[in-house]
Amino acid sequence: MDLGREEFDWDRMRQEEDDYFAVKKAAPKTMETTLKGVLSRMSARAGGEDDPIVAKLRSLPYSEYLATEHWRKTRERALNRDGFQCRICASRKALEVHHLTYERRGEELPTDLITLCGPCHKAQHDRKA
């Protein structure tokens, strides 16, 4: 486990989320199947499939995952922790919770998530391009 990281691993986070967005953009119809590949690679790296609830959460397409009660609560916790402010520019508008890593999808640690406003979130995803 990689706890106590001082700096956010932006490169890795971007790579993982870009995988998702690239697949979505390139092939919306086959997105679900391709995504399963991406996500199973992610979870294979992390281990932790022994928990059936976590395994179920990880098996969901990302869009469905975002609609789960688990994610709603996890997201709310991150927003609360960050004081309902973007961690980059302190905006309080259009807040989104961004995954710094998907390694623990379904059982995220607080340090896996960061609150960003829409524009800052987009900038993180665009940085690679």
Ligand SMILES: [Zn+2]
């Ligand atoms: Zn911002």
Ligand SMILES: [Zn+2]
């Ligand atoms: Zn994001």
